[in-house]
Amino acid sequence: MEFGRFPVLLRRELAKGVIELWITCPNAVNAAPGQFVGILCEGMPLRRPLSICRTDERNHAFCVVFEVRGAGTQWLAARGKGELLDVLGPLGSGFDLSGCESKSAVFVGGGIGAPPLLAAAQRFGSRADVLLGFRTAASVILLRDFAGTGAHVFIATDDGSAGHRGLVTELLGARLDRAPCDIVYACGPKPMLSAAAEIAAAHGVRCQVSLEERMACGVGACLCCASKIRDASGGEHYRHVCKDGPVFEADQVVF
Ligand SMILES: Cc1cc2nc3c(=O)[nH]c(=O)nc-3n(C[C@H](O)[C@H](O)[C@H](O)COP(=O)(O)OP(=O)(O)OC[C@H]3O[C@@H](n4cnc5c(N)ncnc54)[C@H](O)[C@@H]3O)c2cc1C
Ligand code: FES
Missing domain, CATH: 2.40.30.10 (Translation factors)
Incomplete structure (x- = not known):
């Protein structure tokens, strides 16, 4: 750093x-x-x-x-x-991309949560499905960039002006119903992350989420970005999103 x-x-x-x-x-x-x-x-x-x-x-x-x-x-x-x-x-620490040269992944991005997923999707190439949700067709960004990684890209908009009309997490549910994948990565608003975590868990798929909290120092020296995280034994602790995250295992996040 x-x-x-x-x-x-x-x-x-x-x-x-x-x-x-x-x-x-x-x-x-x-x-x-x-x-x-x-x-x-x-x-x-x-x-x-x-x-x-x-x-x-x-x-x-x-x-x-x-x-x-x-x-x-x-x-x-x-x-x-x-x-x-x-x-x-x-x-901070990024996504765990171990095995990306052979594993399959589904990326779920909500609005301005899409950009942080681009470099990770690139590592999976055509073994990635990318599901992006936006308010309207006019707010769609980075479509060509995600497609350029070789990934299969699907869009959802609130008003149906592009792609699926509805929530991007509906696309995730349908995708995982159709076929399994090794891992789900999600970035976006908290309700979207919580829904993605639930859907992935229901399908028995590992999920990593990138959290957003207000930050001050950005390096773990204050408590501004504390977020509740569950450990393996079920105990809940505050962790720094800036230093311990922003990426966490979805089943450890207390939404
Ligand atoms: C690890 C991390 C990565 C981020 N990556 C991106 C990114 O790639 N692109 C992007 O557009 N934004 C990203 N954000 C959010 C971005 O940091 C905030 O939008 C920005 O700090 C707002 O600053 P401001 O001075 O314009 O607004 P402010 O006047 O500080 O706040 C304006 C509004 O934004 C909200 N806000 C402020 N800071 C944050 C925050 N850290 N997280 C969520 N909401 C906030 C406030 O509650 C308020 O409603 C990220 C946040 C984190 C923690
Ligand atoms: S922003 Fe200071 S500890 Fe995270």
């Missing part, structure tokens, strides 16, 4: 209020899928945590894809090529 000031290489708007920023940063190129960075936004003392969506070894760069939510992401969205960003990372 290192920090420093690194230049923006590229900025693109993927959908209304959803920005992709590529940042030249040799430290983050070897990040594991599911890890994140903390970016300092002007006038704000606390770094904003953003998942590393993917890396580009040739250009020594990584990208984050984020939704403008408040002052920090609004400031970040206005950065352009060449501007320097104060970046700390890579942080």
Whole structure:
């Protein structure tokens, strides 16, 4: 883990209020899928945590894809090529991808929970099914990028304007009813993660989820991001999402 000031290489708007920023940063190129960075936004003392969506070894760069939510992401969205960003990372522990060269996986992403899954899906290639849920067709992002990994990609939207009309977890249930898989990875809003965990458990499939909590230090030094996690004997403890996660075994998370 290192920090420093690194230049923006590229900025693109993927959908209304959803920005992709590529940042030249040799430290983050070897990040594991599911890890994140903390970016300092002007006038704000606390770094904003953003998942590393993917890396580009040739250009020594990584990208984050984020939704403008408040002052920090609004400031970040206005950065352009060449501007320097104060970046700390890579942080946290990513997805367990052991066996990805032979195992099959189903990825479940809800909205802005889709980008953190891209690099992991890439490792599985055509042995991955990717299920992505969005509000409407206009908010669909990274469709071509996921398809480019070789994965089979399916979309759900709340209003039916693209793909299945309804919840992305309905696609997960139908997928697991049809055929088993070795593991499910999920990232998105908590109710979606909880439903994905339940569906995977009902089908006897291991599931890993990436949790989002408000963060302060980002490195395990405060208690801001504490989340209740169950151990093997059923005892419940608080763990740091920033340091022990953000990825956890779904059956250990107390939703
Ligand atoms: C490990 C991790 C990875 C993340 N990866 C991404 C990503 O790849 N793309 C992305 O768009 N967002 C991601 N987030 C969420 C992102 O960090 C917040 O949206 C951002 O910090 C908001 O900052 P802000 O100053 O714009 O908004 P603020 O003014 O701080 O808050 C605006 C709204 O966002 C909510 N919010 C703030 N921080 C968080 C948080 N950490 N988690 C959930 N909600 C929050 C607040 O409750 C409030 O409703 C991630 C969060 C974590 C913990
Ligand atoms: S944000 Fe400080 S311990 Fe996680």
